Amino acid sequence: MGTELTDLPPEARPRRPAHLVSRRARVVWRVAALLTWIWPIGGVVGWMWFDDGNRSWQWLALGVVLVLAAVYLVVVPEWRFRVHRWEVTDDAVYTQSGWISQERRVAPISRIQTVDSEFGPIERLFGLGTLTVTTASAAGALRVAGLERATVDELVEELTRITSQVRGDAT
Incomplete structure (x- = not known):
């Protein structure tokens, strides 16, 4: 006897967002993964350097x-690129993310509290950034990583404009 999805207003209905992130996001994710894998590789090489008694192991x-x-560096960025999606309308922000467990989220414009942009060092190197939309939701902020820097700037401006027209306290 619950609410059917068709009974919800369009902005509250979960759906597949329309836009993929930038193709360059795959390179950023590969570089970040490579930096992560340096530690285990370095650990084994260090073990080999300091202990020559267990060569076969x-x-x-x-x-x-x-x-x-190698599998992680090839598979994860491609998978993330295919899964991660986003869309901003006058009614809501839609995101899709995940790796094994995938998540779709909708943030109605009336619930948005803050809109932030982030440009980490690797992202800046490739002209990308992250959009963060904070709401009153206990699920936390919606984040869209791997967007072109210009797209992030435009979305921050657009969402600021749209949310400033909505009356209420976003709670």
């Missing part, structure tokens, strides 16, 4: 770590 460990790193 060391080579096996190095092989496993390198294969896992």
Whole structure:
């Protein structure tokens, strides 16, 4: 006896957002993943450097770590690129994200409290950024990483304009 999705106003209905993130986001995600995998690779190489008594196990460990790193560097950015989506309308902000567990979120414009942009060092290097939309939701902010810097700036401006026209306290 719950509310049917068709009974909800259009801005409250979950749906697949229309836009993919920038293609360059894959490169940013690969660089970030590579920086993460430096530690396990370095650990095995350090083990090999300081302990020459277990060479067969060391080579096996190095092989496993390198294969896992290579798969992660190839698969994860491509998967994230295909899954991560976003859309902003006059009524709501829609996001889709995830890796194994995927999530779609809708933030009605009337619930938006703040709109932020973030440009980390790797993102800046590739001309990308992250849009963060904070609402009164216990689920936390909606984040869209891997957007072109100009797109982030335009979305911040557009959402600021749209939300300033909505009366109420966004709670």
